[in-house]
Structures are given as structure tokens and as C-alpha cells.
Amino acid sequence: MTDSSNEEGLRIEIDDSVAILTLDMPSNRNAFGADVAGDYTRFLVDANTRQDVRSILIRSTGDRDFCLGGAPSKTPVAAPRNLFDYRAVSTAHIEMFKALWEVERPVVSAVQGTVAGVGWLLALLADMVVAARGSRWTHVFVKRGMIPHAGDSFYLPRIIPFHRLNEIALLGDTVTADTLSDWGIINRLVDKEEVADTAMDLARRLAEQPTRAVGLAKRHYRRSLEVDWNTMLREEMAGQAIYTTSADRNEILAAGLEKRKPVLTGD
Structure with a gap:
């Protein structure tokens, strides 16, 4: 600390x-x-x-x-x-x-x-x-x-x-x-x-959550209060595409296949 x-x-x-x-x-x-x-x-x-x-x-x-x-x-x-x-x-x-x-x-x-x-x-x-x-x-x-x-x-x-x-x-x-x-x-x-x-x-x-997923979820919920439907869905799609490249997302997928608890780093 x-x-x-x-x-x-x-x-x-x-x-x-x-x-x-x-x-x-x-x-x-x-x-x-x-x-x-x-x-x-x-x-x-x-x-x-x-x-x-x-x-x-x-x-x-x-x-x-x-x-x-x-x-x-x-x-x-x-x-x-x-x-x-x-x-x-x-x-x-x-x-x-x-x-x-x-x-x-x-x-x-x-x-x-x-x-x-x-x-x-x-x-x-x-x-x-x-x-x-x-x-x-x-x-x-x-x-x-x-x-x-x-x-x-x-x-x-x-x-x-x-x-x-x-x-x-x-x-x-x-x-x-x-x-x-x-x-x-x-x-x-x-x-x-x-x-x-x-x-x-x-x-x-x-x-302990996947940090980037949490951050994108927060961003999208707040943006939805300010923009129109089309803009929000396009930003959501872009966010989902970006998140697929993250280490935590791939670790979650690997852990599911290997039937173990994922080890998340926030990346």
C-alpha cells in the first residue's frame, strides 16, 4: 500500500x-x-x-x-x-x-x-x-x-x-x-x-473483473444517455471488436475450454 x-x-x-x-x-x-x-x-x-x-x-x-x-x-x-x-x-x-x-x-x-x-x-x-x-x-x-x-x-x-x-x-x-x-x-x-x-x-x-470490459461497459452506458440509437450501436460494435483483442478476453475463452478459473490481469 x-x-x-x-x-x-x-x-x-x-x-x-x-x-x-x-x-x-x-x-x-x-x-x-x-x-x-x-x-x-x-x-x-x-x-x-x-x-x-x-x-x-x-x-x-x-x-x-x-x-x-x-x-x-x-x-x-x-x-x-x-x-x-x-x-x-x-x-x-x-x-x-x-x-x-x-x-x-x-x-x-x-x-x-x-x-x-x-x-x-x-x-x-x-x-x-x-x-x-x-x-x-x-x-x-x-x-x-x-x-x-x-x-x-x-x-x-x-x-x-x-x-x-x-x-x-x-x-x-x-x-x-x-x-x-x-x-x-x-x-x-x-x-x-x-x-x-x-x-x-x-x-x-x-x-477482479476483466478491467477493459468493465471500462467499455461503463463508457457505453453513459454514452447512451447522450447520443442517438444509431451512434450508440455503432460504438457498441466498435467496443466489442476492440475488446476481442484483449488478453483477459482470450484468457476467459481459454479457461472455459480448459475448465478452469481464468487468471485476469486487467489487460
Whole structure:
């Protein structure tokens, strides 16, 4: 296992092909700014070509707060000079969530405590979500005098049923992970003591899958939300053709013929 940093911010560890991304900013209740968003983005972009990363686990320190949203960067940012300058305020978070949406490695989030603001995207853009019973989720933007941003208005309608999303976003009421589980948004609802182990178990299982097949499946499901039928089927066909050249696919075929368990490397 390797650890990239001991300071407050984003800690990155690799444990047997599982990349563990820990948001470790307890003094700020795990709210994070542009600098930490940039750390996420750089890792997620690189992850697609890293042989030592076959799945990703996103979590936070402590059980009080998963993430309370955005925060000022450690590096001072110049004050906006006019209305148009405000467009740049959320750029770093937009790039981060784009990278999280597009990363081809499977992602699991482990959620405990309070989730607010962009914390929703950090949790729900994972492929599988493990959450503690009773954890509190507050969309918060409207009540803070803001509108949803950082990609919220693109991603959440693709994840949360439309009328449920309106209730969450327009009223700003707090809901629990129990409610989100009832709506089909949480994969595993467990006691808080079980969140870490349950999420890691899923991440390890995903790391044992044929990595390139998983990545192409992820890409295709997301693309299907944005393109027409003909485009999607052609991309699916191209992906299938590409995957037939992978080492894991050929190992699976050989193992089937030889009646043994395949040994997958992620290639």
C-alpha cells in the first residue's frame, strides 16, 4: 500500500489494485476547493492507463461528514471583476466531475455522515454507492442562495427520478440514505460500522473483473444517455471488436475450454 500525502486534503493509496481516495479535511468538514478538485481530476485522468489501478474507492475520514460541498481553495483566487467571471468559480469542480463521470475504472463510494452540495456528485457519480443508515443528505443550493452548479444539473437528472429530484433541489429538505435507498439510488444500505468493509469488498470484487470490459461497459452506458440509437450501436460494435483483442478476453475463452478459473490481469 502506498500513501501520497499525510497532510489535509486528498489522500491516495493503492491497495492490491484498488485505489483508495480519501477526502481528509476534518477541519473543513470535508468541504473542498479547487486545489483538491484538481488532485482528484489528475488522478482520475491518469487512472485509465495505470496498470496498478483496477477499481477506485471514494471515501472520507470520520463518520460525521462525507462532504459538505465546495469550499475556498487553499490557493487564493482573484475576486470576479464582472458577472461573467463568476463562470470560472466552479471550473475546477466541473473538470473533476467530468473526469469522475468518464473514468473507465469502476468506482465505489463509501458514504457516512452528512452529504451536502457537490458532495452529492462525489457520492452518486460512483458506479456503486454504499451508505450508512441514517446518513443525512441535503442538496442545499437553493437554501444557500445559489443554483445547482459544477455539473449538478447535467448529472443528477440522469441518476435521480425527475420528480424526486425536484423535491430535493427545489425544497432543499434533508433526506436520509434510507429514503434514497427506497428510491433505488443506493446499492448497499448498511450500519455505519459496516460501510468501510462493505465498500472495500465491492471495490475488490470489481478489481477482479476483466478491467477493459468493465471500462467499455461503463463508457457505453453513459454514452447512451447522450447520443442517438444509431451512434450508440455503432460504438457498441466498435467496443466489442476492440475488446476481442484483449488478453483477459482470450484468457476467459481459454479457461472455459480448459475448465478452469481464468487468471485476469486487467489487460
